Amino acid sequence: MADTFDAALDDAHVDSTSVSQEIQGTANGHEVTAEVVESGPIGMRVRALTITRPDGNDHAVADDSPESSRQTAERLVDRITYLEEPLGILECDPEGDVVQIRSTPPNSQGGRSEYYELEVGSNRQTLARFRGGTGPREQIPFDLTRHSLRRIVRDMTGD
Numbered sequence: 001m002a003d004t005f006d007a008a009l010d011d012a013h014v015d016s017t018s019v020s021q022e023i024q025g026t027a028n029g030h031e032v033t034a035e036v037v038e039s040g041p042i043g044m045r046v047r048a049l050t051i052t053r054p055d056g057n058d059h060a061v062a063d064d065s066p067e068s069s070r071q072t073a074e075r076l077v078d079r080i081t082y083l084e085e086p087l088g089i090l091e092c093d094p095e096g097d098v099v100q101i102r103s104t105p106p107n108s109q110g111g112r113s114e115y116y117e118l119e120v121g122s123n124r125q126t127l128a129r130f131r132g133g134t135g136p137r138e139q140i141p142f143d144l145t146r147h148s149l150r151r152i153v154r155d156m157t158g159d
Contacts, residue, residue: 005032005153009146012039020047028157029053034149037141044149045141049127051156073099073120079155082148083116097122114140125156 005025012023023034031052038045070092077087088104099120106115112133119126129142144152 003027006150009034009149012036012044027051027153030157032153032157043143043145045143046149047128047139047141049149049152049156051125051153053123069097069099069120069122073101073118076118076120076125076155077101080118080152082151084142085116087116087118116142127152127156 003026005023005027008023008025012021020035020037023036025032031054033048033050033052034044035047035049036044037047070089073089073092077089080087083103085103085105085107087101090100090102090104092099101116101118101120103115103117106113108114112131114129114131116127116129129140130137131140132138
């Protein structure tokens with residue numbers, strides 16, 4: 001399967017008056033979907049980035065054990081060092097085979113926190129940003145240059 005995400009990213013243009021657009025393609029044998037709410041020549045405002053493996057196995061997981069998912073999460077924490085806040089493993093759910101990674105520490109302003117959250121499962125990884133405070137948290141878009149978005153996709157797909 002040829003990688004198509006870079007070309008889809010090059011062709012993408014989403015203005016602020018549009019509803020969000022999904023940019024889809026493949027990278028390193030994975031399906032990539034970026035939900036973009038706005039784009040420009042240099043960067044994009046992304047609501048979520050999802051990487052899935054069509055065969056149902058995570059890119060770096062030799063079997064479906066939670067330990068392997070944790071190893072993948074540890075590798076991602078080591079590789080993705082260029083976001084606004086550093087990432088760290090928050091929790092590992094061995095029954096659900098999901099590892100939750102978050103900004104450590106989150107960005108706190110005026111009693112509200114903003115943080116990245118990356119869920120690593122056996123066949124799916126999703127990166128999003130949230131704002132939380134005294135009430136329920138809300139998902140918010142985050143800004144990335146096109147170069148950084150490509151880099152995150154490479155890091156998440158094990159390229």
